[in-house]
Amino acid sequence: MLDSKLRSLERKTLDEETKNSQLLKLNKRNKDYMKKQKFTYSVTLVLFGLLLFVFSQTITESPKSIQSQQLTNFELGEVTKAYYLYSKRADRMYNLTSPFYTDKIFTTDPAVLNEFELLFKNSEWLPFNGDLTKYTTSINYLFQLENGESVYLKEINEDGFFVNPNTMMQTKLAQQSHEQFVFYWMHIYMGKNEFPPWKIGLLTILLLIFVYAAIKSNKRGTIEKNSSLINLSGLGLAFFCIHKMNEWLGVNHLLTLLLIFTFFMSATVYLHILIKKQEPNWKYHIQRIFMANIVLFVLFI
Amino acid sequence: MPIKSMYVTYSDSIYQFIYFLVGDDELAKDLTQETFLKAINSNPQFRGESSEKTWLSKIARNLVYDHFRRKRLLKFIPFLHEHEQIDYTYSPEQWLEAKNEQYELYEALGKLPHHYREAIVLRKIEQFSIKESAQILGWNEAKVKNATERGMKKMNELLGGERDA
Numbered sequence: 001m002l003d004s005k006l007r008s009l010e011r012k013t014l015d016e017e018t019k020n021s022q023l024l025k026l027n028k029r030n031k032d033y034m035k036k037q038k039f040t041y042s043v044t045l046v047l048f049g050l051l052l053f054v055f056s057q058t059i060t061e062s063p064k065s066i067q068s069q070q071l072t073n074f075e076l077g078e079v080t081k082a083y084y085l086y087s088k089r090a091d092r093m094y095n096l097t098s099p100f101y102t103d104k105i106f107t108t109d110p111a112v113l114n115e116f117e118l119l120f121k122n123s124e125w126l127p128f129n130g131d132l133t134k135y136t137t138s139i140n141y142l143f144q145l146e147n148g149e150s151v152y153l154k155e156i157n158e159d160g161f162f163v164n165p166n167t168m169m170q171t172k173l174a175q176q177s178h179e180q181f182v183f184y185w186m187h188i189y190m191g192k193n194e195f196p197p198w199k200i201g202l203l204t205i206l207l208l209i210f211v212y213a214a215i216k217s218n219k220r221g222t223i224e225k226n227s228s229l230i231n232l233s234g235l236g237l238a239f240f241c242i243h244k245m246n247e248w249l250g251v252n253h254l255l256t257l258l259l260i261f262t263f264f265m266s267a268t269v270y271l272h273i274l275i276k277k278q279e280p281n282w283k284y285h286i287q288r289i290f291m292a293n294i295v296l297f298v299l300f301i
Numbered sequence: 302m303p304i305k306s307m308y309v310t311y312s313d314s315i316y317q318f319i320y321f322l323v324g325d326d327e328l329a330k331d332l333t334q335e336t337f338l339k340a341i342n343s344n345p346q347f348r349g350e351s352s353e354k355t356w357l358s359k360i361a362r363n364l365v366y367d368h369f370r371r372k373r374l375l376k377f378i379p380f381l382h383e384h385e386q387i388d389y390t391y392s393p394e395q396w397l398e399a400k401n402e403q404y405e406l407y408e409a410l411g412k413l414p415h416h417y418r419e420a421i422v423l424r425k426i427e428q429f430s431i432k433e434s435a436q437i438l439g440w441n442e443a444k445v446k447n448a449t450e451r452g453m454k455k456m457n458e459l460l461g462g463e464r465d466a
Contacts, residue, residue, distance in 0.1 A: 002457060006425040010403050012320065013313045014330065022334045023308055030304050030341050
């Protein structure tokens with residue numbers, strides 16, 4: 001009985017005047033919101049374009065001019081730092097001027113550096129008459145010496161045949177020495193790319209913060225303001241992930257990934273518009289790009 | 302759904318829902334408008350997990366709570382645990398006074414603890430399902446059932462016990 005009385009309880013409705021004035025205000029606010037969304041999207045696109053431009057400029061930086069030195073005898077000398085440059089563009093970037101350039105690993109371990117010195121110590125160096133531009137995909141090494149100079153070596157054909165582009169001198173390591181040389185770098189590479197428990201712990205904590213934020217926002221029905229702590233953590237994590245991906249996979253791969261993300265996000269946004277007939281929230285989609293970065297990063301480890 | 306059609310379709314229902322919660326005509330009108338303004342900003346985030354009416358009702362309820370927070374009715378006390386004990390002026394408008402039985406129902410609703418009132422308004426008046434009510438209130442379904450049952454019992458008591466006969 002009470003059920004039916006409540007169901008048929010008389011209710012007041014909004015009068016026409018109120019409805020009209022509220023509709024007017026809503027329409028105005030809706031237009032303002034659309035304008036703001038378009039502005040945000042345009043600014044983001046411009047910034048994204050600018051970032052890509054800066055990126056592309058740093059990776060196509062012109063090579064350091066090679067000044068041939070009239071040296072007939074070459075000694076590696078005392079090495080203080082050795083780099084392994086595994087990028088295809090390393091031969092153009094061997095001067096390492098770009099802070100964005102990360103397709104490299106290095107070691108300052110005295111024991112390893114000493115081994116490198118010994119491996120090259122008694123090698124025979126001969127003039128190289130070939131065309132180095134043919135070997136764009138070769139592996140490159142850079143040795144910083146105690147006297148402040150740098151020695152850049154390009155390994156062509158991956159069989160222990162090294163050329164110094166500065167002096168245009170060549171040498172060939174014996175097979176055993178070459179295997180030893182590769183073995184050391186393999187160890188350095190593995191050591192550099194290991195994933196220690198503290199990193200796993202940090203990632204877990206950051207991901208938990210995200211999960212907490214997601215649950216919290218779900219409870220309120222709509223995704224609303226996240227706390228600045230969560231936003232900052234998210235931003236920090238995203239940059240960390242991009243940096244690590246850049247370091248591990250190389251700029252080429254990173255740009256490919258960004259392209260894939262952009263394609264994926266564009267497709268999602270267009271589907272969103274087509275199916276839901278709604279203007280998408282660009283800020284939300286940009287956040288999703290960052291989240292996709294994070295998910296991909298976690299998958300890669 | 303575009304905001305205009307959304308407003309035309311749901312404004313009355315949202316207004317009524319808010320009115321039941323706040324018991325004040327002008328405040329209910331303001332909060333109705335605020336609900337739709339908020340819906341504009343969060344419309345792209347509507348993920349279709351519930352109906353639009355459920356989604357709007359949830360925004361409306363959050364706004365009602367925010368309003369009371371702003372009014373500092375809940376100052377110094379944990380909101381989600383203690384708000385249910387707080388009552389506020391809830392008086393049906395003049396337009397109902399002539400209709401005695403309806404007036405009594407409104408009056409009884411106003412005397413109910415807030416969480417019982419919310420459950421009854423959603424389940425018995427607005428006819429939301431248990432699941433939808435749980436989504437709007439942010440409770441689990443058992444709590445919705447429980448609050449509805451106890452609210453109905455309390456309301457019967459307030460109405461003198463004879464109405465549910």
